[in-house]
Amino acid sequence: xxxxxxxxxxxxxxxxxxxxxxxxxxxxxxxxxxxxxxxxxxxxxxxxxxxxxxxxxxxxxxxxxxxxxxxxxxxxxxxxxxxxxxxxxxxxxxxxxxxxxxxxxxxxxxxxxxxxxxxxxxxxxxxxxxxxxxxxxxxxxxxxxxxxxxxxxxxxxxxxxxxxxxxxxxxxxxxxxxxxxxxxxxxxxxxxxxxxxxxxxxxxxxxxxxxxxxxxxxxxxxxxxxxxxxxxxxxxxxxxxxxxxxxxxxxxxxxxxxxxxxxxxxxxxxxxxxxxxxxxxxxxxxxxxxxxxxx
Numbered sequence: 001x002x003x004x005x006x007x008x009x010x011x012x013x014x015x016x017x018x019x020x021x022x023x024x025x026x027x028x029x030x031x032x033x034x035x036x037x038x039x040x041x042x043x044x045x046x047x048x049x050x051x052x053x054x055x056x057x058x059x060x061x062x063x064x065x066x067x068x069x070x071x072x073x074x075x076x077x078x079x080x081x082x083x084x085x086x087x088x089x090x091x092x093x094x095x096x097x098x099x100x101x102x103x104x105x106x107x108x109x110x111x112x113x114x115x116x117x118x119x120x121x122x123x124x125x126x127x128x129x130x131x132x133x134x135x136x137x138x139x140x141x142x143x144x145x146x147x148x149x150x151x152x153x154x155x156x157x158x159x160x161x162x163x164x165x166x167x168x169x170x171x172x173x174x175x176x177x178x179x180x181x182x183x184x185x186x187x188x189x190x191x192x193x194x195x196x197x198x199x200x201x202x203x204x205x206x207x208x209x210x211x212x213x214x215x216x217x218x219x220x221x222x223x224x225x226x227x228x229x230x231x232x233x234x235x236x237x238x239x240x241x242x243x244x245x246x247x248x249x250x251x252x253x254x255x256x257x258x259x260x261x262x263x264x265x266x267x268x269x270x271x272x273x274x275x276x277x278x279x280x281x282x283x284x285x286x287x288x289x290x291x292x293x294x295x
Contacts, residue, residue, distance in 0.1 A: 034136050035063075035064070035065065035136075036059065036062070036064035036065065036136055036137055037064070037065040037067070037133065037134055037135050037136045037137070038059055038064055038065065038066050038067065038135070038136070038137045038138070038139055039067045039068075039069055039126075039129060039130065039133065039135045039137070039138050039139070039184075040052055040055070040056065040066065040067070040068050040069070040139045040140070041069045041071070041126060041138060041139070041140040041155060041159055042068070042069075042070050042071070042140070042141075042155065043070070043071050043072060043111075043141075043149070043151040043152050043154075043155045044070065044071075044072055044074040044083075044111055044151065045070055045073060045074045045083040045084065045086055045087035045090070045103065045265065046074070046083075046086075046087075046090070046262065046265045046268050047070070047152075048068060048070075048087070048090060048091060048094065048261070049090055049094065049258050049259075049261040049262040049265070050262065050273075050276065050277070050280070050282065050283075051141075051146055051189060051282045051286075052139065052189065052282075052286060053094065053250070053254075053257075053258030053261065053282070053283060053286075054248040054249065054250045054254065054258070054282075054283075054284065054285060054286040055139060055189075055248045055286040055288065056091075056094045056095070056096065057094060057095065057248075057250065057254050057257060057258065058248040058250075058286075060094065060095035060096070065100070066095075066096050066100065067096075067100045067101075067102070067129075067133055067135070068087075068091055068096060068100065068101045068102060068103075069102050069104075069125075069126070069129050070087060070101075070102065070103040070104065071104055071106070071109050071117070071122060071125070071151075071155060071158075072103075072104060072105070072106070072109045072110055072111045072151065073087075073103050073104065073105045073111075074111045075105065075110060075111055076110070076111040076112060076113075077267075079267050080105060080111075082267055083265070083267060083268075084103050084105075086264050086265045086266060086267065086268075087101060087103055087265075088101050089264040090261040090262070090264040090265060091261070092264075093257060093260050093261040093264060094257065094258070094261050102129065104125070106121070106125075108121055109121065109122070111151065112150075112151065113149060113150065113151070114150070115150060115151070116150045116151075116153065116154045117150075117151060117154035117155070117158065118154075118158075119154060119157045119158040119160075119161045120158075120161065121158070122154065122155065122157075122158020122159065122161070122162070123158050123159070123161040123162035123165060124162075125158075126138070126158065126159055126162040127162055127165075127166075130162075130184060135184050136184050136185070137184055137185045137186075137187060138159060138184050138185070138186050138187065139187045139188075139189070139288060140155055140156055140159045140186075140187075140188060140189070141153070141155055141156045141188065141189055141191075142156055142188035142189055142190060142191050142289065142291075143156050143157070143188075144191035145191065146189065146191050146197075146282065156188065159186065160186070160291065160293055163183070163186055163291075163293035164293050166183055185290060186290065186291045186292075186293065187246065187288040187289070187290055187291070188288065188289050188290075188291050189282075189286060189287070189288060190245075190287040190288070190289050192281065196281060197280065197281050197282070198279045198280060198281065199279075199281050200278065200279045200280065200281060200283070200284065201255075201284055203281040203284055203285050204249050204250070204284050204285060207247065207249065207285055208249065211247060214233065233245050244289075244290045245287060245288070245289050245290075246287070246288045246290075247285070247286070247287050247288075248285070248286040248287075248288070249284065249285055250283070250284050250285070255283055255284055258277075258283055259277055259283070262277050
């Protein structure tokens with residue numbers, strides 16, 4: 001009986017744990033916090049569905065505005081223009097309109113697995129889009145770039161440099177474009193080990209157990225009147241105060257949506273990518289760690 005009494009709250013927290021976690025408000029405990037306008041900054045067409053599908057689908061279901069900035073059109077094999085069209089079609093499947101998808105073809109940001117990109121160039125480009133679109137949150141790779149691809153790593157480093165140099169423009173009534181009322185936040189997709197990377201659907205089961213434990217711990221702390229935001233994460237050791245970690249978990253229907261988005265990248269559907277979309281954890285799970293540059 002005692003065991004049942006102790007297990008029941010944990011079991012209920014597992015059942016009712018939200019599939020996806022929402023971005024915390026920019027101004028906690030204050031009404032009128034701005035609507036989430038997220039800019040997903042990636043290196044190549046197909047990154048959005050190979051790595052960020054659960055996040056994009058989750059944000060769209062929460063009615064967040066999602067924009068895409070792709071730093072190259074993937075022209076390493078001379079298919080750049082075709083891949084640009086595939087990118088737009090893929091994002092349409094994920095619920096993002098064509099006019100919110102931006103892809104570059106810059107001579108110094110060409111798809112190249114042997115080359116790092118200029119971070120100052122990336123920082124300047126990101127600055128322009130953030131100011132033009134009024135972005136509240138930026139989502140990109142972490143410093144390991146999921147696959148250690150140098151273009152992915154440079155993307156992260158360029159975005160981090162943007163934050164290191166960030167300053168708000170002076171207010172202007174005549175400004176033709178929206179600007180954020182405060183600095184945007186930076187969320188980096190957490191890279192995992194190679195073994196963990198290819199656990200596919202199984203990763204959702206293990207992660208839901210971990211999330212349920214963390215959720216139950218927070219419920220207990222709240223019941224005791226203690227601060228649950230100071231609770232270290234089982235996964236990272238960080239707290240929601242120091243480095244919030246958000247999780248997006250896809251159910252089978254959402255996985256199929258991400259898979260259908262990947263199928264729009266017809267030029268990329270070689271045999272090993274079929275293995276990837278079958279076994280990759282990133283098709284099912286995204287963990288976003290907030291990076292506080294200079295904090």
